[in-house]
Amino acid sequence: MLFAVECPFCHNRIWADVTFDCERRVYASNLLDLEEYILKHARVRDVYKEKDIILDIKKTLAGLLKGCRNPKQVIIEVAELHGIPVSVVEEILENLLVEVREV
Numbered sequence: 001m002l003f004a005v006e007c008p009f010c011h012n013r014i015w016a017d018v019t020f021d022c023e024r025r026v027y028a029s030n031l032l033d034l035e036e037y038i039l040k041h042a043r044v045r046d047v048y049k050e051k052d053i054i055l056d057i058k059k060t061l062a063g064l065l066k067g068c069r070n071p072k073q074v075i076i077e078v079a080e081l082h083g084i085p086v087s088v089v090e091e092i093l094e095n096l097l098v099e100v101r102e103v
Contacts, residue, residue, distance in 0.1 A: 020039060
């Protein structure tokens with residue numbers, strides 16, 4: 001999963017590829033009754049610069065939107081595909097639309 005992180009020194013956004021290991025505990029016979037997940041480990045597998053991630057996301061957005069698909073559904077799909085929050089995909093799409101208008 002990718003997380004956007006602001007560098008405390010340069011204030012640029014960087015991306016951390018993070019994996020989580022957790023333990024699942026079930027306290028009732030029905031899983032919907034009561035269960036919890038206990039985080040055991042979180043690992044940063046890699047760190048990427050903003051420009052390395054954004055270009056790929058923009059290409060994915062542009063390709064899906066060319067097919068006249070519902071923009072809200074495209075945003076959700078791209079967020080799931082890249083493992084990033086919907087709010088970040090919305091921000092990238094807004095910037096992409098501004099770039100297209102300027103051309």
